[in-house]
Amino acid sequence: MIYQVQIKVMPLKDLLDPQGKAVLGGLHNLGLSGIQDVRVGKNINLQVEAADEAAAVAMATEASKQLLANAVMEYFEVVVL
Amino acid sequence: MIYQVQIKVMPLKDLLDPQGKAVLGGLHNLGLSGIQDVRVGKNINLQVEAADEAAAVAMATEASKQLLANAVMEYFEVVVL
Structure with missing residues (x-):
């Protein structure tokens, strides 16, 4: 079966997010x-x-662990849609 | 009141997504x-x-229309968490 899976990769909450600051x-x-x-x-x-x-x-x-997210700086969430 | 709002910005479904192809x-x-x-x-x-x-x-x-999403190439969804 084919599943649609969504992965969110966000900067860790404790870290500064310079891109977010610039957008703000x-x-x-x-x-x-x-x-x-x-x-x-x-x-x-x-x-x-x-x-x-x-x-x-x-x-x-x-996939997230190996390629999509950098665990040092980011966390990820996997959701099946 | 303070709301947590999530915005997803994705490439339009009809367009090629070179970054996605590279990840694949x-x-x-x-x-x-x-x-x-x-x-x-x-x-x-x-x-x-x-x-x-x-x-x-x-x-x-x-915010999405003015800064975060480029309507020519992307669509966005706004969700209140």
């Missing part, structure tokens, strides 16, 4: 002053062929 | 051959101060 500055310059904090990460959609949902999640987790 | 190749080289398609986009988490949820969504939508 840009939004304030546009007059959107209600926005107080911004963090920017990646969103990766996979189409996975697997026997069942658990196998699809396992494959996406393996 | 990398995953196949790692032996994860069950993965058939990859699309890579951005995930942006905002902390928004607004009177109500609708105002928070409106502010995030405005």
Whole structure:
């Protein structure tokens, strides 16, 4: 079966996110002053062929660990859509 | 009130996603051959101060249109967490 799997990769909460800070500055310059904090990460959609949902999640987790996320700076979440 | 808002920015479905294709190749080289398609986009988490949820969504939508998403190549989805 084919599963749609979504992986969110975000900078660790304890770390500074310079890209987010830059976006926050840009939004304030546009007059959107209600926005107080911004963090920017990646969103990766996979189409996975697997026997069942658990196998699809396992494959996406393996992909995240090996290639998509850098565990030193980022955490990831896997969701089957 | 403060709302956590998540914005997903993804390449339009009709367009090629060269970054996704490169990731797909990398995953196949790692032996994860069950993965058939990859699309890579951005995930942006905002902390928004607004009177109500609708105002928070409106502010995030405005931010997406003006700065975060390029409507020619990308679509976005706003979700309040």
